[in-house]
Amino acid sequence: MSTENQIRPQVQHAVMAETTHDEFSRQEFVRSYKNYLVQNVHSGNQIRYEKLIKPKFQKKHQRPPKDRFEVGKEMVQDSYYQMFSSLLRTSQEMMWSSCQVPVNRDLDNLNHKVKMSKNSKTLGSLRLNTKLQIPRYHTAVDIHCQPGGYHSEVTEQDASAGIVYDRAVHIYAMGQLGPYNDDIGASIILWLQNNHPSLKPKKILDMGCSVGHSTIPYAKAFPNAIVHGIDVAAPMLRYAHARAEDIGEKVHFSQQNAEDTNFKSGSFDLIVSHILLHETSEKAIHNIVKECHRLLKPGGLMIHGETPPYKNMGPFDAFMLDWDTRNNNEPFWARSHEIDLEKLSKKGGFDTQHQFEALIPSALQVAEAKRSKVFQGGDFGGGGLWFIYGNKRQLNE
Amino acid sequence: MATRDNSMSDIKKLQRKARGERPFFFEDPNIDKLISMFMGLAGEVAVLHDRNDTLERLLQTKGLVKQSEIDSFKPNVKVQEERAVWRKNYLSEILRIIESELEGQKSGDRDPYETTIKTVENS
Numbered sequence: 001m002s003t004e005n006q007i008r009p010q011v012q013h014a015v016m017a018e019t020t021h022d023e024f025s026r027q028e029f030v031r032s033y034k035n036y037l038v039q040n041v042h043s044g045n046q047i048r049y050e051k052l053i054k055p056k057f058q059k060k061h062q063r064p065p066k067d068r069f070e071v072g073k074e075m076v077q078d079s080y081y082q083m084f085s086s087l088l089r090t091s092q093e094m095m096w097s098s099c100q101v102p103v104n105r106d107l108d109n110l111n112h113k114v115k116m117s118k119n120s121k122t123l124g125s126l127r128l129n130t131k132l133q134i135p136r137y138h139t140a141v142d143i144h145c146q147p148g149g150y151h152s153e154v155t156e157q158d159a160s161a162g163i164v165y166d167r168a169v170h171i172y173a174m175g176q177l178g179p180y181n182d183d184i185g186a187s188i189i190l191w192l193q194n195n196h197p198s199l200k201p202k203k204i205l206d207m208g209c210s211v212g213h214s215t216i217p218y219a220k221a222f223p224n225a226i227v228h229g230i231d232v233a234a235p236m237l238r239y240a241h242a243r244a245e246d247i248g249e250k251v252h253f254s255q256q257n258a259e260d261t262n263f264k265s266g267s268f269d270l271i272v273s274h275i276l277l278h279e280t281s282e283k284a285i286h287n288i289v290k291e292c293h294r295l296l297k298p299g300g301l302m303i304h305g306e307t308p309p310y311k312n313m314g315p316f317d318a319f320m321l322d323w324d325t326r327n328n329n330e331p332f333w334a335r336s337h338e339i340d341l342e343k344l345s346k347k348g349g350f351d352t353q354h355q356f357e358a359l360i361p362s363a364l365q366v367a368e369a370k371r372s373k374v375f376q377g378g379d380f381g382g383g384g385l386w387f388i389y390g391n392k393r394q395l396n397e
Numbered sequence: 398m399a400t401r402d403n404s405m406s407d408i409k410k411l412q413r414k415a416r417g418e419r420p421f422f423f424e425d426p427n428i429d430k431l432i433s434m435f436m437g438l439a440g441e442v443a444v445l446h447d448r449n450d451t452l453e454r455l456l457q458t459k460g461l462v463k464q465s466e467i468d469s470f471k472p473n474v475k476v477q478e479e480r481a482v483w484r485k486n487y488l489s490e491i492l493r494i495i496e497s498e499l500e501g502q503k504s505g506d507r508d509p510y511e512t513t514i515k516t517v518e519n520s
Contacts, residue, residue: 025444094436145417147412
């Protein structure tokens with residue numbers, strides 16, 4: 001069996017939606033469909049660009065396209081790119097639908113299971129704030145096309161958005177985030193172990209934790225630390241708590257906006273986020289970094305995991321990675337990938353001498369050899385590398 | 398597809414449409430819509446394939462049928478005829494748009510629609 005067909009099944013836990021025969025097949029089809037696009041269709045765009053579109057542009061303007069905007073103007077008219085995009089968008093819609101069906105069918109039972117898990121209160125905790133305003137950047141459009149976004153609730157104490165999301169993330173990344181969807185967290189931990197081996201955080205905060213899939217590896221890696229996860233969306237947190245309890249890791253989840261939390265200043269040794277920044281806004285991203293600075297103890301570390309910025313990419317690659325901005329309801333994707341990270345740190349109050357950016361190997365990649373090794377729209381985690389941006393808070397700040 | 402655990406598309410409790418304008422990539426958005434329909438259909442064929450695969454595996458596990466019996470099954474003429482009838486009707490459904498155009502040609506139903514409007518408006 002070829003590597004591209006390798007199945008990395010998601011670990012089942014008690015609060016996951018169970019699927020019937022056909023529901024499971026439908027989800028498996030979407031995963032294969034996405035995988036096929038990545039492995040067999042995506043690369044055709046570059047061939048079209050190099051062989052047809054770029055030479056045509058060159059002939060007309062006596063130079064190649066200078067940026068992703070010029071590339072985009074030509075690409076959107078190309079029939080191959082149109083077909084690719086239409087197929088990719090459709091795969092995203094089918095993904096959500098295939099994950100919604102089993103949750104919709106068993107909604108009451110699933111919500112009941114999530115609620116029961118909350119009552120056990122054996123390890124971590126869950127604190128919701130029904131008065132929290134869901135930020136505009138989450139309500140304007142449903143991010144990455146999840147119907148209802150992270151925050152919508154369809155019934156009392158609803159966790160459906162979280163239950164759908166947990167399964168969809170696995171399909172979206174085609175298993176490339178590992179059996180617990182935890183590769184981004186695990187990769188940052190691996191980087192920490194290699195680059196800050198003496199770090200023994202006492203208190204860790206994961207911002208925008210959604211279902212806690214990236215939070216749990218921190219609880220595992222630093223068993224003596226107190227681990228907090230915050231998110232604006234209650235359905236995510238309800239599920240995150242139940243999921244963590246079932247997996248057996250102690251995490252304290254609370255419903256808070258990372259721009260303005262109620263934690264005391266200087267209370268964390270390590271603050272992390274995983275693909276959070278691109279789902280915020282210009283104002284929010286600055287507020288978040290400022291809040292990280294406030295919350296960090298002197299000497300503490302802030303690390304945000306993302307996909308790589310466009311700045312070192314050629315115009316074609318940047319255009320292709322930018323696909324999600326317009327076509328997958330990720331309105332802040334482009335801007336967040338072009339933001340000046342040094343300025344961001346400085347505005348947040350950090351000493352930029354201790355600001356860092358790095359491409360870090362995926363923890364799963366270290367364990368497995370073959371990945372597609374390219375960054376491309378629709379191939380989440382396929383690059384086998386993650387981008388991190390962060391800053392150490394100095395003692396005298 | 399007509400299967401017993403059919404709950405496909407029966408999403409009534411959860412929100413179905415993601416908020417935000419849906420991009421269309423072709424000049425005619427109907428092409429995008431056709432692709433969406435086509436892939437939806439392809440998905441259901443894959444589901445059916447898996448269901449059939451499940452059945453074959455269960456029949457083998459229970460010792461009711463061997464894989465080789467399925468692979469070497471030769472439909473007799475009667476079965477072949479029945480399947481041919483099924484396929485004809487099936488193709489007729491899929492190619493309805495083409496057939497109906499032909500039917501119109503044959504029956505003399507060829508007038509431009511605007512002509513009909515003018516006819517009824519003026520008579």
